[in-house]
Amino acid sequence: MxxxxxxxxxxxxxxxxxxxxxxxxxxxxxxxxxxxxxxxxxxxxxxxxxxxxxxxxxxxxxxxxxxxxxxxxxxxxxxxxxxxxxxxxxxxxxxxxxxxxxxxxxxxxxxxxxxxxxxxxxxxxxxxxxxxxxxxxxxxxxxxxxxxxxxxxxxxxxxxYDHPKFVDSFVKQAQKYDLSKFDHVIFSYHGLPNRQVEKCHPGITVDTCSCEKSLPEHGKYCYRATCYETSRLLADRLQLKPTDYTVSFQSRLSKNWLTPFTDKTLMKLVEAGKKKVIVLAPSFVTDCLETILEIGVEYGDDFRAEGGEKLQMVDSLNAExxxxxxxxxxxxxxxxxx
Structure with a gap:
């Protein structure tokens, strides 16, 4: 064949x-x-x-x-x-x-x-x-x-999103760094309008969905739910406690997009004294404008301007x-x- x-x-x-x-x-x-x-x-x-x-x-x-x-x-x-x-x-x-x-x-x-x-x-x-x-x-x-x-x-x-081989690949990218030297981990995903996510499960809004805690019955094709599930799987493999990491969303065009927003999350982390942060972007298997510039440069500059010391962007999977x-x-x- x-x-x-x-x-x-x-x-x-x-x-x-x-x-x-x-x-x-x-x-x-x-x-x-x-x-x-x-x-x-x-x-x-x-x-x-x-x-x-x-x-x-x-x-x-x-x-x-x-x-x-x-x-x-x-x-x-x-x-x-x-x-x-x-x-x-x-x-x-x-x-x-x-x-x-x-x-x-x-x-x-x-x-x-x-x-x-x-x-x-x-x-x-x-x-x-x-x-x-x-x-x-x-x-x-x-x-x-x-x-x-x-x-x-x-x-x-x-x-x-939950395939063991995919998860293992992102774990290997993260393990190129000593996570113990960072104050916090962010799993940043590309944002979507709330209305697109809610189309996947009529009658359930992003405010009433419980997918931050577990993959719900409707979650197989719910983007937000699968992002949280990927994060849980990665956190488990990386031996992170729930307080060690945050799931957030970037590249928004309006306030009616998935929250929390990555840039706002970074500012809150600085305010909380978390000055060394490492970021993984598990919705991107290839580095691009959103990972290289948006997080690596723009968010990094803003983070340091507010008092942060180091924002480390983990390379995507690319052609590893x-x-x-x-x-x-x-x-x-x-x-x-x-």
Missing amino acids: KRAVLLINVGSPDAPTVPAVRRYLTQFLNDKHVIDLPWLLRKFLVNLIIIPFRVKNSTKLYLQLWTKKGSPLIYLTRDLQEKLQEKMAGKADIYMGMRYGNPSYKKALAEIKQKGYDELVLVPLFPQHAMSTTETAIVAAEKEIKKLGLQAKVLKTEQF DHWVDALAGIISEEEMTK
Whole structure:
């Protein structure tokens, strides 16, 4: 059986220029899974307000992020693809595609069709399922598969937030540091609008949900619940007491997003005398603007300005050998695909 694996990541502008960033933001923010508002309101808000006001500042951030190899998210995902291909040689051919921008998932799927695979595994690189990440990646890929008339049997890994191999990989990243030398640990996740989370469990709000304490019955596809479950699993492996760590959410666009906010949490920790803090971001398997700049630079500067001494950002999994081994195992397990 000829098997193809398509790794799907969120994407990045083609260059740190205003035209390229505008193209990327236009594609990204007009996705109804990202901004889940009525069509007309979404078009007005995104194209006449958000993009015109954000594009120059976003370009400055990408200029700061860019390296000689380009966007970290792109080249790190490519490194992962190449190492995974070497690991799974003879078992599967590994492709990569971005949900937005280039290299496109559409181009990858066209090549997969051309080569006539019997089986295709879609692997959105997002540990916790959310409509703005995993769901949009799968929906878009399945739509393109239908359009192309691709006949391969399609399997998919929809999330792996609690998979032992994933958890073990993040534990190994954290263990590169002596956690005893830090006053507190933060598990920071990408934020979401409260309304998107509440769509997963009608009748239960983020204020009435108890997922901070345990994974509730409705929690399998509740982003907030799975973030807390990942944190509990990591804390257990790292031998952290509940008072040793905090779960928080970053990258908010309004006050009606998941709380507590990571930047506000850091300020409270400084006020409480916690001056050495280490941060893991277990919703990101690839380092990108949100981990490198938002936490590593912006939050770090604010933390020190308020009296903090050290804010250590733990590298994401990227193309670490232990993550390559873990992902190969996840892909190979049929129970992880549907």
